[in-house]
Amino acid sequence: MSRYVVQAGWDDVPHLSEQAKADLEASYLPHEREARRLGMPGLGEGAIYPIAEKEVVCDPFPVPEYFAKAYGLDVGWKKTAAIWGAWERETDIIYCYSEHYRGQAEPSVHASAIKARGDWMPGIIDTAARGRSQIDGKRLWDLYVQEGLDLHKANKAVEAGILEVYQRLSTGRLKFFSTLQHTIAEYLLYHRNEKGLIVKEDDHLMDALRYLCMGIKIAKTKPIPRQRISSGIADSTAGY
Known part of the structure; x- marks a missing residue:
């Protein structure tokens, strides 16, 4: 048929x-x-962020050096996701400009991808999410810290985080670069079921986005390399 x-x-x-x-x-x-x-x-009434895609997506642009940066990280074996945000403090707008989306890889692999975008950037992570035990979460935290990541614990208040993201989206203070295809795909599918519960499928980047928005104040600008200044003294003993 x-x-x-x-x-x-x-x-x-x-x-x-x-x-x-x-x-x-x-x-x-x-x-x-x-x-x-x-x-x-x-998705109608089930959509968690009921704002049209065209309202929240923007064309990519070179991110100015004075924008503060950080990333949200959601870890797991099936899928590990990270989303990078550049925060313009004056306007309080967060531009999400890069994403990492990969499954079935060791922490060292994910850490390498994260550090490639700037190992000076702080990250916000909830290692206790996805049903992991406290012990497993601690081990994951240690593994990523040993890889050289600057990590901070995420605020785990789900509904408060969703409200923060929604308020930013609805007031134009949160934008996604159009190159973030996985993020946009999750954004469009992120919804609640008939009981009002969040559907926990394909939402790794949405969780990472929530961590990022709730913890954006830890974002920092890229450090300026120190220049070695010569004293102009040829002979340090004689002083000239």
């Missing part, structure tokens, strides 16, 4: 006048309008 899917929105309906379309658009919430107008499927 063959099956067909027909995707159509009100732009495809010839009998609707422009005024009728405008009235329909006004009857929906902002994040629902594009899906209704174009006939695109969406």
Whole structure:
């Protein structure tokens, strides 16, 4: 038996006048309008961050040196994810500009990828997440610290973290570079089930994003290398 899917929105309906379309658009919430107008499927009320993709994604640009940087890190064997944010303190906008998304690799592999983006940057991690025991979490923490990462413990208040991310997204203070394909994919799928519980599937970067936003104040700018200044003294004994 063959099956067909027909995707159509009100732009495809010839009998609707422009005024009728405008009235329909006004009857929906902002994040629902594009899906209704174009006939695109969406998560509807289940979406945790019900803000259109075009509102939160921006074109990449060279990040200025004075922006403070940090990353959120969610670790696990099936998938380890990290997201880097550049924080413009004056406007309080966080630009997420890079991501790491890989499964089934040792901490040393992930640590190498993280340090390649700047080993001076602080990271925010919750090693006790994903159902790990306290002992396993401590071991993971130690392993990553031994790899030379500057780590800080994440604020684990889930709902408070989601609210912080949502407030930033809705006020234009959190943006994703369009190159962050895994992050954007998770963002669009991140939702609650019919009981109001977060669906814990393919949400590693969303967890890392929450850690980053809750702990952004630890972000710092790239250290300026110290220049060795010559004293101009050829003979340190004689003084000239």
